[in-house]
Amino acid sequence: MAKKAVKKSTSKENGRQVLRQPAEVLYAEEISELIKNDKHSKPTGWQMSPRSVLTYICGGTAGKKEITPKYVGNQRLVEIAISTLVTDRALLLIGEPGTAKSWLSEHLTAAINGDSTKVVQGTAGTTEEQIRYTWNYAMLIANGPSHTALIKSPVFRAMEQGALARFEEITRCASEVQDAMISLLSEKRISVPELETEIAAEKGFSVIATANTRDRGVNDMSAALKRRFNLVVLPSPSDLETEIDIVRVRVNEMASNLDLQSELPSEDAVEKVCTIFRELRAGETLDGKNKLKSPSGVLSTAEAISLLANSMALSGHFGSGALSAEDIAAGLQGAIVKDEEKDHIVWTEYLKNVMKKRGAEWRPLYNACAEHNA
Numbered sequence: 001m002a003k004k005a006v007k008k009s010t011s012k013e014n015g016r017q018v019l020r021q022p023a024e025v026l027y028a029e030e031i032s033e034l035i036k037n038d039k040h041s042k043p044t045g046w047q048m049s050p051r052s053v054l055t056y057i058c059g060g061t062a063g064k065k066e067i068t069p070k071y072v073g074n075q076r077l078v079e080i081a082i083s084t085l086v087t088d089r090a091l092l093l094i095g096e097p098g099t100a101k102s103w104l105s106e107h108l109t110a111a112i113n114g115d116s117t118k119v120v121q122g123t124a125g126t127t128e129e130q131i132r133y134t135w136n137y138a139m140l141i142a143n144g145p146s147h148t149a150l151i152k153s154p155v156f157r158a159m160e161q162g163a164l165a166r167f168e169e170i171t172r173c174a175s176e177v178q179d180a181m182i183s184l185l186s187e188k189r190i191s192v193p194e195l196e197t198e199i200a201a202e203k204g205f206s207v208i209a210t211a212n213t214r215d216r217g218v219n220d221m222s223a224a225l226k227r228r229f230n231l232v233v234l235p236s237p238s239d240l241e242t243e244i245d246i247v248r249v250r251v252n253e254m255a256s257n258l259d260l261q262s263e264l265p266s267e268d269a270v271e272k273v274c275t276i277f278r279e280l281r282a283g284e285t286l287d288g289k290n291k292l293k294s295p296s297g298v299l300s301t302a303e304a305i306s307l308l309a310n311s312m313a314l315s316g317h318f319g320s321g322a323l324s325a326e327d328i329a330a331g332l333q334g335a336i337v338k339d340e341e342k343d344h345i346v347w348t349e350y351l352k353n354v355m356k357k358r359g360a361e362w363r364p365l366y367n368a369c370a371e372h373n374a
Contacts, residue, residue, distance in 0.1 A: 020257070022117055023070075023110035030056060031111060033065040043086050045162040045204020046112050050082045056111040057082075057104070070107045071100055072246045077232055081108065084230040085164070090185050090207040092170075092226075095234035098300020100246075101210040102168055104234065108208060109164045118154035122169040128180045131155055132190055145194040155207065156190055162202025167209040171218040178225055181207070185228035214298055236301070240286065243274045243301055250305045251312075258309070261316030265308050265323050272365060273328065276355075277304050280336065280346070285354060292350060295336050295343040307331040329368035337373075347373060 024031060031048075034056055040049035048056075055062065057078050059069030071078060084091045085108070093101040109116040120131060133156050139149035158165035170178060184190065188201035209229065212218070237243035248270050255264055265273075275286060277299045284291050297303070311327040319327055337343040351373060355366045 022115075023106050024114050024116055026257075027056075027068075027070075027107075027110065030062070030065060030067050031114065033062040034067065034111075037063045043204065045202065047114050048111060050086060053082050053108065053111045054078060057107055069249075071104050072242060072249070073100070073234070073237070077234065078104070080230075081232050084232070085112065085206050085208070087230075088188070088206070089230045090209065090228055092209045092211060092229035092231045093234055094211045094213055094231060096214050096236055096300060097212055097298045098302035098304075099234040099236055100301075101212075101234055105166050105168070105208045105210055109166060113163045115163065116166065118158045118163065119166045119168060120154050122167060122171070122173045124172060124174070126173045126177055128177050129153075131177065131180050131184070133192065147195065150192070150195070155184060156199065158207075159184075159188070159190060159199060159201035159205050162204035164205070165207050167207055169212060169215070170209040171211040171221060172215065173219065175219050175222065178219065178221055182222075182225050182228060185225075236281075240271070240274060240278060243278065243304070244270055246301055247274055247304050247308065251308045254305070254309045255312060258313075260309065260312045261321060262312040262319075263315075263322050265312070265328075268361075269323060269328060270308065272362070273304050273308060273332070276332065276336075276350075277301075279354070280350060290354060292354070293346045295338065295346045297336065297338040297343070299336065303335050307335045310334075325364040325368040329365060329372050332369060333372045344373070 034052045035048050038048050038052045040051045042049050046053075052062070054075070055067055057069070057071050058075050060067050081091055081093070081104070093105060095101055106116045109118075120126070131153055133153055134151045135145070136149045136151055139146070143149065152160070155165045155167075157163075167181070170181075185207065188205065190199045191197075192199065211221070237246060244267075248265075248267070251270070252264060254260070255262070279285050279292060280294055281299045282292075283294045308323075308328070308331070311323060311331040314330060315321060315323045315327040333347075336347050351366065351370055355362055355369065358366075
């Protein structure tokens, strides 16, 4: 039987209840133990050695403290990412949605600097000023350009402090905005002509960017900008067991952080959701015997995590508190059928040709899904 989700008191910040704490706060005890027990040399600006950063990301021990793995996957990729940040090269994490690019980016900066909040979120509306600096226009009009009127971007602040800045979804920005990064990464300086000054980056400054390979709104990076980055491609989980482990750990964390009033999903429930997602994503059943149509959605590992968390919320507030096939079916319907015309056909065929034929173990989930899909 699945264990009851452990309730934790909601985190508070300056007297306010905070929905989501940054990694350096959530894992403060682990970071503190790693720093205290670190016996290796630390690069300039780093609070712990590269070996300790690897332990924080991939799991291990620090003294008597057990360090939980934050990234489940190829450890060599994490080693390459950390080694890149020791040099003067920026790091670009690319991959499909749900491959933990942002998750890894956040935890790398939390471990290295103890601050993962210097973030530029790339969108179609991101401007060059958001990467460099802008002004408090009331102060600018009243007193003219001054250091107090200057509003520094996260990249600007990272350069001043010799720290890491994060640039999420860099390929969603317009090409001219991306190109503003070229001089910053090459010269490691920001010029402020209005103040007749130039800010040089402190040693330890770098940028971790992420890019989504499946985004239709992508603006391809120029060759000049790509040359300023070391690329690390994060693959989707290599096998079903790895994906199950990732989903289980993250769902348990979300259940605790969000105080979801439901039992945790059973191993069997997690395996079924991951199996459905992997098969529809790959366009064939796990045994390779049946070819399948794939839906328009991505069906990433992150989607599976979100589906189970939503199902737990549904069960906790409108069900018995024990995650049922009906709760999971409601989540599956919403996750898979994004395009009503195309995806409804894909899902119906999967239910009839695959799930229905899997016997008694799958029957409750099949019945619930068929009812929702009617």
